[in-house]
Each structure stands twice: as structure tokens, then as C-alpha cells.
Amino acid sequence: MSEYIVEVAALSKQYPSGHQALKHVDLRIRKGEILALLGPNGAGKTTLISIICGLVNPGSGSVQVAGFDVIKDYRQSRQRIGLVPQELVVSMFETVWNSVVFSRGMFGKGRDDAYLQSVLQSLSLWEKRDSKVMELSGGMKRRLLIAKALAHEPEVLFLDEPTAGVDVELRREMWRLVGQLRQKGVTIILTTHYIEEAEEIADRIGIISRGEVLLVEEKQQLMARLGQKQLMLQLQQPLPEVPESLAAFQLDLSEDGLMLTYTYDGGSDHNHVTEMLGAIERARLELKDVHTKQRSLEQIFVSLLEEA
């Protein structure tokens, strides 16, 4: 078996309205990882998930789950997937218990009340098992959707903006649950608009914009980029070029010659800020102002989107 549980290749999707929601998307999701998909509204996140889960017909390209084509072998692919949709869509008149029993059956599993009980308990819904869905609060409904998605013990779980409208404490709880699922080997794909959230729990982060996957990277790697700091030195007099004596520090000179930028690793103990500043003084450069800048994931995100 390959190390990838979901393989999306050259996937394009045009809605009947004519809108091109996905453009030649390639994405491979590793077994057991947590992948966070970030992207602005209308980027195509939900469309991508919907195609993988069988809710939307793919246009061209192929999608496989655990090696099974989502069209040809839809039974095998779908029974491995659990989906928590973005919208709070759940039959209102049913009881919580019947709702999860229904989900388990739909995905081809026989009754297992003990398991369903443990799922409801882990989502603090066990006390509500006999309540009608419409009697639940918004946050509880969202947790019920998660319980329904887990009812058939899926190998891959898609969470489409699971924390929208969920309070801080609950969000913590939810991430704890996601962590536990990961421990059990469940692959988790979630979309979110909260970058800190992705930063906190994801193994890898993917960025989608206007139907294209701009980047999929290990969070660690992104964090390393994130750790980069810049020291900007504003000069009194413009410089034609970076003086020879400062070459070792690989400074960037702005077009107008009035700004020198020194980029260094803020996370490391061994940087050369002191030496660099000493060299500036020896070169008799007069400084007007000094400030530092830290690249955040947010900035990486924004600059990527601007480039696209």
C-alpha cells in the first residue's frame, strides 16, 4: 500500500454556472496525518472535499481514496470516509441517538451501541441522546455532525470548518478529540480560516486560492520560514551599493539606496546582529531609524495569495 490515503490528480471542476471552482489540483494526503487547508472564501475548499466524498461530480482528473477510485469503486472509497459538512445540515426532528444509528447504518456497518455510546460521550452528547436535534444548541449540533461522521469508524475524516461558531473551550475539546483520532491512525483533513488553529494542530498545511493549490508544506518547514526575522536599517544618506565590508552579512539594499535589510533566524541563539551592527559603525554609515519585522504564517499566506 502506498503511504498516501487520498490522491488527487489533475482535478478540475467547472460548475454548470460556468464557474471554474478547481483548476488542475494535485494533492496527496498521507496516511495518518492532519492536513489543514487554508484559503479565502470561495477558494474551492468545500468543492474539493465534496468531490472526494462523492457529493459533487468531478470534472476531469482522478481522485482515489485508499487506492479506490471515488467514481468506479465508490463503495470502497466512501465507506472509509467520514464527512463533517460546513453547514449545520441535520434532520431536525430525529433524536440524537437515532441520528447516529442512522449514520452508522448508511455507511454499511451493523449496530454497535457500545461504540456509538463512546463516540457520543467523547463529544459530550451522551446526556443529550434522547433529545431531538432541534433542541440542541448550535455548538452541540456541530458536535453531533462530528459524531455522525465518526459513527462508522472512518479511516479518513474531513472537517469542513469545524470550529465555526464553536466557543473557545469547545474548540480545545475538539482539538483534543482530533488528536486522539490521529493517535488511532485516522487521517484528518480540515479547513479553517483561523491560521493559529492550523498552526496548532496540523502536520501539514495546504493553501488554496481561486481553485489552485498554491502550496502544501510541513508545518515545521513553514514555521522555520516563520522564524525568519528582518532587521531594517534606514540610512541618512543613500548608498550606491552595499559596502565591501558588509558583504558577509548578505544585506539587501533598497532601490532608493536608503534601506538596508538584514535577514536572520530569530529562533537561533547564534545570529550575527552584534557583528553586523559593529560593521555598520566601522563603515561610518549614519542611521536614521531601525526596526525589525517578523514573518508570520499570516504574512506568508497573504503574500502567497497576492502573488497568485
Next chain:
Amino acid sequence: MNWYAVKAIYLSELARTWRTPLQSIASPVLSTSLYFIVFGAAIGSAMVSIDGVSYGAFIIPGLIMLTVLTESTSNSSFGIYMPKWSGSIYEVLSAPVSAVEIVLGYVGAAATKSMVLGGIILLTARFFVDYSILHPFWMLLFLLLTCITFSLLGFIIGLLADGFEKLQVVPLMIVTPLAFLGGTFYSISMLPEFWQKVTLFNPVVYLVSGFRWSFYGVSDVNVGVSLAMILLFMFSFLLMIWWIFKTGYKVKV
């Protein structure tokens, strides 16, 4: 086959009925009983018998059909339309099921409800009118085929409807008139010749006629033709559903 899914849909659809017993059982039984009282017990005693059957007894098969037709259609259309409307259909569409399991679950449940309803109405009729059943086996078969066929029709309506209005228009504006004009209250031989011909284009005529034959052994059209027509409708509806799922028409983009 994913039988667990069939069972899940079937049971949750039946549960929906038991949640609203007044609407799904009591109200159709009551309104049909009113017909029994007015046309059967009250007016019926003043009417001549038709084909040797008292008027009160004559209308029973037709009235059961009338109720079963409209209830099958509206019940089944609601069953599939509601999740479509609320969005909870996502779960059915993303589940490892084919159209066969979906139809078995939804249509099976709707047909079961109508069968039960038909049975209750038949028992209720006993309180008002005396009737006999000559061919019980055929009676059940006709009832069952009708329940299935019109639950299939309802399923199609529910799949295609894009609003509550359309959902109600078809049962109300098409099925009910067809049922009324399908020989529930009269034998089509009582109509002028021209209208007798026109009536033969009404599918309900065949259902009512066959069903009444199973009670009293008399019919407007040949029983074999009745049976063939019901089967024809059933297979046409099945074909239509197959096409809808195959093309994804109004179901998936």
C-alpha cells in the same frame, strides 16, 4: 448491496410517521371515514346497486385507492424532499449506496405506510358498510402494487421538486382529480360513450377496476389489463428514477 443502509433509511422513514401519527394516520383515516358515512351509509342507502353490489360497498375499494394513491405520493415525495431541502441529504449522497438502496429504503418505507393505512381504512369501513372480499390474495397484491407504484411516483416528484409548492401541486392537482375521475364513485359504464373512451387514458381507472374486482368479482376493464397497466406504470417510474440517478439530474452538480 448495502442492506444496513436500506434498513437505516427504512426505519428512519417509518420513525418519521410514528412521530406524527395524527397527520400520517388519523387524518387520512378520518377523511375517508367521512366518505363512508356520507356516501356509503347516508346517501348510499338511497342509491341503486351497481353490478349487483350495494352503493356503499361499491365505493369502498375506490375510496381506499383514493387515499392510498394520494398518501403514497405525498408521503414518499416528502420523505426524499425534506432532506434535500434541509441539506441533510449530504449523508445519503456521500454514503456507499447506489440508487437501488436509496429507492428500496425510501419507497419501501412509503409503501409500507400506505399498506398499513389501507388496512386500517379497510377495517374502519366495517363499522359503516357491509362488504365482502372475494379474492383476498389479489386484493393484497393490487394494494401492494399500487402502494409501490405511487410511492415511486412520489419519489420522482420529491427528487425533481425545487419548492414546497411543486411538492403539493402534483398530488393535489393531478393525482386527486385522476382518482376522483377514476371510477371511485361510479362504474365507467354509467358514462356517455365518448367519456368512457377518454376515461381509459386515466391510469387510476385500471387500479380501481382491478381492486374492485378483487372484492366483488366485477370490473370495468379486464383484470389482466388492470394488472398489466399497474406493472407498466411501475416499470416506467422505475426507469425514470434510473435515468435521474444516472444523469444526476437535479441531484448532483
